[in-house]
Amino acid sequence: xxxxxxxIAVAQTTATADVRRNGDTVRRLxxxxxxxxxxLLQFPEGFLSGYAKxxxxxxxxxxxxxxxxELRQITALAGELGIWVVLGSAHPLTPPHRPHNSLYVISxxxxxxxxxxxxxxxxxxxxxxxxxxxxxxxFEVDGFRFGAAICVEINFPDxxxxxxxxxxxxxxxxxxxxxxxxxxxxxxxxxINTYWVAMSLPSQTAHLMNSxxxxxxxxxxxxxxxxxxxxxxxxxxxDYDVWFxxxxxxxxxxxxxxIYRSQKVDDPRSADRTCD
Numbered sequence: 001x002x003x004x005x006x007x008i009a010v011a012q013t014t015a016t017a018d019v020r021r022n023g024d025t026v027r028r029l030x031x032x033x034x035x036x037x038x039x040l041l042q043f044p045e046g047f048l049s050g051y052a053k054x055x056x057x058x059x060x061x062x063x064x065x066x067x068x069x070e071l072r073q074i075t076a077l078a079g080e081l082g083i084w085v086v087l088g089s090a091h092p093l094t095p096p097h098r099p100h101n102s103l104y105v106i107s108x109x110x111x112x113x114x115x116x117x118x119x120x121x122x123x124x125x126x127x128x129x130x131x132x133x134x135x136x137x138x139f140e141v142d143g144f145r146f147g148a149a150i151c152v153e154i155n156f157p158d159x160x161x162x163x164x165x166x167x168x169x170x171x172x173x174x175x176x177x178x179x180x181x182x183x184x185x186x187x188x189x190x191x192i193n194t195y196w197v198a199m200s201l202p203s204q205t206a207h208l209m210n211s212x213x214x215x216x217x218x219x220x221x222x223x224x225x226x227x228x229x230x231x232x233x234x235x236x237x238x239d240y241d242v243w244f245x246x247x248x249x250x251x252x253x254x255x256x257x258x259i260y261r262s263q264k265v266d267d268p269r270s271a272d273r274t275c276d
Contacts, residue, residue: 004236004237004238005234005235005236005237005238006039006040006141006142006144006170006234006235006236007036007037007038007039007232007233007234007235008038008039008040008041008042008170008198008213008232008233008235009029009032009033009036009038009040009041009042009230009231009232010041010042010198010199010200010211010212010213010230010231010232010233011029011041011042011043011044011047011200011211011229011230012044012200012201012202012203012206012210012211012224012227012228012229012230012231013025013029013043013044013047013202013203013228014202014203014204014228015044015046015047015050015051015054015055015176015202015204016050016055017050017055017056017061019048019049019050019062019063019066019067019070020066020070022047022048022049022050022070023048023066023070023073023074026043026047026048026070026074026085026087027073027074027077029041029229029230030074030077030078030081030083030085031077031081032230033083033230033232034081034082034083036230036232038083038230038232039083039084039108039141039142040083040084040085040086040141040146041083041084041085041086041230042085042086042172042174042198042200043085043086043087043088043174043200044088044174044175044176044200044201044202044211045088045101045103045150045151045174045175045176045200045202046088046089046090046101046176047087047088047089047174047202048067048070048071048074048087048088048089049062049067049089049090049099050062050090051088051176051202052090052101052124052125052128052129052130053124053125053129054176054204056090056129059090059092059098059099059129062090064092067089067090067092071087071089071104071112074087074106075106075110075111075112076110077110078106078107078108078109078110079107079108079109079110079111080110081108082108083108084105084106084107084108084141085104085106086103086104086105086106086146086148086172086174087103087104087106088102088103088150088174088200089102089104090102090130091104091115091117093131097131098129098130098131099129099130099131100115100117100118100130100131100132100133101117101118101121101125101129101130101150102115102116102117102118102133103115103116103137103148103150103172103174105137105139105148108141113139114137114139115137116133116136116137116148116149116150117131117132117133117134117135118130118132118133118150118151118153119132119133119134119135119153119159120132120152120153120155120156120159121152122151122152125152136148136159136162136163136166138163138166138167138168144169144170144235145166145167145168145169145170146168146169146170146171146172147163147166147168147170147171147172148171148172148173148174149163149171149172149173149174150173150174150175151174151175151176151177154173154175154182154185154186154189155185157189157192160189160192160193161193163193163195164193164194164195168195169195169196169235169237170195170196170197170198170235171189171190171193171195171196171197171198172198172200173186173197173198173199173200174199174200174201175199175200175201176201176202176204176205177201177205177208177209178208179208180208180209182208182209183199183208183209186199186214187214187218187219187220188218190214190215190216190217190218191216191217191218194216194240194243194244194247194248194251195216196213196214196215196216196221196233196235197213197214198212198213198214198233199211199212199213199214203226203227203228206224206226206227207226210223210224210225210226211223211224211231212224212231212233213231213233213235215239215240216240216243216244216247217240217243221233
């Protein structure tokens with residue numbers, strides 16, 4: 001089914017070291033989002049398991065059976081409620097390999113249909129806590145294409161351009177930000193690549209920035225105000241017709257270059273860049 005409008009819910013939640021408490025929060029907010037007819041609910045980086053350096057000092061301290069059990073319960077509830085969930089969590093690998101820093105993509109059919117593993121990890125993450133991923137993830141809901149990125153990846157423009165080339169309509173950016181410049185970069189990526197950026201952050205970083213949804217013009221549709229909870233946005237293509245129908249095709253043509261090559265002049269005054 002293809003629609004012109006898509007309702008997304010973005011969470012701003014308090015991450016804890018208690019996996020059971022985090023799971024309870026996820027399910028409570030899933031019910032709230034479904035009651036508001038959201039088709040997809042997004043959570044911050046590392047929310048279910050706890051994020052390394054913040055809630056987790058050592059992976060041996062994590063209750064991995066509880067993580068798996070909570071994930072099973074959340075997946076089953078997604079099927080019952082008919083809502084998609086993008087959930088941040090560490091994903092355990094076979095020992096002695098470190099976990100991935102992941103976003104689980106859970107369908108409204110109650111299945112994990114994909115998982116994004118953070119590709120660009122920070123120095124501390126890659127040397128102490130996580131194994132890197134290597135692939136982008138794109139999935140489709142009701143005719144809208146979504147991509148995924150995590151935290152420090154905001155500093156790598158090529159990743160966001162890659163998702164533009166893959167035709168995403170909305171980039172789901174989940175983070176545990178360390179400075180307010182993340183917000184500036186997120187707005188720039190949205191505008192440059194002409195897609196929505198949904199940004200889900202923990203309430204612990206609300207003094208830096210808040211969860212919200214940025215339009216293809218680089219301006220916020222909605223955002224939270226420091227409190228915990230959900231914010232909703234209706235992604236409507238008709239509201240951004242000029243961006244999707246004009247800006248995108250023009251920029252694609254500009255990058256291909258023929259519109260410029262066809263206008264190339266053979267003029268000595270063009271070739272000589274020192275002439276007056």
